[in-house]
Amino acid sequence: METMKRTVTCGALRKADAGKKVTLNGWVHRKREHGGISFINLRDRYGVTQVVxxxxxxxxxxxxxxxLRNEYCLAIEGTVRARPDSMINPEMDTGEIEVAAEKIVILSRAEVLPFQIDGESGAKEELRLKYRYLDLRTASMQRKIKLRSDVAFAVREYLTAGGFYEIETPTFIRSTPEGARDYLVPSRLYAGQFYALPQSPQLYKQILMVAGFDKYFQIARCYRDEDARGDRQPEFTQIDIEMSFVGREDILSMVEGLMGHIFKKTLNTSLPAQFKRYSYDEAMELFGTDKPDLRFDMKMQDFSPYVAGGEFQAFKDALAAGEADKAAAAAKGITISGGGVKALVVPGKGDYSRKQIEELEAQAKIYKAKGMAWMKVGAGILEGGVSKFFASQAADIIKGLGAKQGDLILIVADSKRRIANTALGAVRSKLGRDLGLCDPAKFEFAWIVDFPLFEFNEDENRWEAAHHMFSYPQGKYHATLEQDPGAVKGDLYDLVLNGFELASGSIRIHDPDLQKKIFKIVGFDPAEAESKFGFLTEAFKYGAPPHGGIAPGLDRLVMLMAGETSIREVIAFPKNSFAQSPLDDSPNTVSQEQLNELHLSIVQPKAGTPADLHRSEGSPSV
Known part of the structure; x- marks a missing residue:
């Protein structure tokens, strides 16, 4: 394109440019006629200029x-002139000027649009994804994709200045068990053998530490074959970081500095130098989740001190059953917390109706609560719900919980303390949303530390790694690892932002003998461990340094910075909720010739299987 090439962008002209002859290239954003005069708002990536x-x-x-119609692509030549004072548009960066057109060339025409790009289209997500190239033209999507680019640049800027090397790791690797299903890539040259797409660069970045690159990062593409939801995609991007000769505090401090730089550089928002910090146990007790939303307070409290003096049998039964379970577990060498009765004071919501309380109870039941009790705070007394069972303790309860007249008290009890916590925590989260307490323009970070290293799988009667098998157990537990795995805390840490897990990391095991102990505790067969991870454990035999790392999710970070609730809003070409791409209709079938080259044959799913059900929803055959 040599003729009518732009000399200026659609967002650059100002009053000082009046009198200049310019050429603009862009799309018709809006066109209107007024008294024989035609006004064309011409748009490109940089802004909008009014052409007359x-x-x-x-x-x-x-x-x-x-x-001309909306989205025609044009080249316009004309002269810049200042608008009369009465016609200045303060909402446009170029609102003080207009360009008097002298020549217009149509570079390409546009058919009738499937949805409007000028303003809020109201189009459903599936339509937006099908015509993503049009959706990406909208001001909202342009802003979010620019923000993503700015964040990625700020990451590289900060880490490179801090001495980190950006190193790429392979995307064709061997399949290893890391929690989710791998995406497999068949080999044409080696019949029956497969590569896997990486769920994360975990093993390779640890090998880079053994190789002596003591500060590594990568904006890495990762792949997990799991059900999609608002903050997940089959393919996603994380800011992968690993460091040698460090402890937990070094990594937490580095990430606090990184986040501070990103937010200041891209949003001009200042973050605290240090983020709040809670242990995993504290977070579960106070918020009922290990990813609490701290934009509002409303902490959960222990109601069990009031149970014995009350007359509500369900609470007493929950605590008694919990103690019995705790004793039985202890006899097997398993540490559990027993039962719990947790309370949540909702300020000023003593006027909630029975229906509103039942909606909150339904939320608790999703998380396995058997029910939810409630009381309202009157003038020095408790009213409604289960208040009659605690009448004699009303003053102590009101004072102990810090409740005030007009407040609502919600209570969940269970023989498993974790259920009482998570169920009431889910109610707390719902209240935060329902009461408008989750301001998207507010950013509240927190570290969650001291996670359990192991979780007991009751269905399979065995221990599992709570994070992954390469996380370092805190030193004080090394002597009792195998005797009491349930009590072991790992050198693990999560970064939480506004109720989302933004990053997860740990100090890694670098001692081959300690690694073998972890494999043994989780029941990982030594031969299988050697088969799956032998290349890593072999590397550890040659002077592996102490090391650790973390991986903030780039998609989630940008999503929260943009005030969105789905990462699909900040990815240029995402998959839908069925892990499909409406734009290019993938996944799709391939030719028999391709299958033959890969030594593959297709087995059709039986009627009623998940694959068959997905196909009935419009998915391609598999």
Whole structure:
């Protein structure tokens, strides 16, 4: 394109440019006619400029202008002129000027649009994804994709200045058990053998530490074959970081500095130098989740001190059953917390109706609570719900919980303390949303530390790694690892932002003998461990340094910075909720010739299987 090439962008012109002859390239954002004058708002990535075809323009120019429709791609040549004071548009960066058109060339025409790009289209997500190239033209998507680019640049800027090397790791690797299903890639050259797409660069970045690159990062593409939801995608991006000769505090401090730089550079928002910090146990007790939303307070409290003096049998039964379970587990060498009765004071919501309380109870039941009790705080007394069972303790309960007149008290009990916590925590989260307490323009970070290293799988009667098998157990537990795995805390840490897990990391095991102990505790067969991870454990035999790392999710970070609730809003070409791409209709079938080259044959799913059900929803055959 040599003729009518732009000399300036649609967002650059100002009043000082009046009198200049310019050429603009862009799309018709909006066109309107007024008294024989045509106004064209021309848009490109940089902004919008008003172009005017005056009354009395040459017939050829007037005729061509009459043809123009939204999203026609144009080249326009004209002269910049200042708008009269009465016609200045303060909502446009270029609102003080307009360009008087002298020549217009249609570079390409646009058919009738499936949805409007000018303003809020109201189009459903599936339609937006099918015509993603149009959706990406909208001001909202342009802003979010720019923010993503700015965040990625700020990451590279900060880490490179801090001595980190950006190193790429393979995307064709061997399949290893890391929690989710791998995406497999069949080998044409080696029949029956497969590569896997990486769920994360975990093993390779640890090998880079053994190789002596003591500060590594990568903006890494990762792949997990799991059900999609708002903050997940089959393919996603994380800011992968690993460091040698460090402890937990070094990594937490580095990430606090990184986040501070990103937010200041891209949003001009200052973050605290240090983030709040809670142990895993504290977070579960106070918020019922290990990813608490701290934009509002409303902490959960222990109601069990009031149970014995009350007359509500369900609470007493929950605590008694919990103690029995705790004793039985202890006899097997398993540490559990027993039962729990947890309370949540909702300020000023003593006027909640029975229906509203039942909706909150339904939320608790999703998380396995058997029910939810409630009381309202009156003038020094408790009213409604289960208040009659605690009448004699009303003053102590009100004072102990810090409740005030007009407040609502919600209570969940269970023989498993974790259920009582998570169920009431889910109610707390719902209240935060329902009461408008989750301001998207507010950013509340927190570290969650001291996670359990192991979780007991009751269905399979065995221990599992709570994070992954390469996380370092805190030193004080090394002597009792195998005797009491349930009590072991790992050198693990999560970064939480506004109720989302933004990053997860740990200090890694670098001692081959300690690694073998972890494999043994989780029941990982030594031969299988050697088969799956032998290349890593072999590397550890040659002077592996102490090391640790973390991996903030780039998609989630940008999603929260943009005030969105789905990462699909900040990815240029995401999959839908069925892990499909409406834009290019993938996944899809391939030719028999391709299958033959890969030594593959297709087995059709039986009727009623998940694959068959997905196909009935419009998915391609598998």
């Amino acid at each position: 075809v005056d009354d009395g323009a040459p017939a050829e120019l007037a005729s061509l202008t009459a043809e």
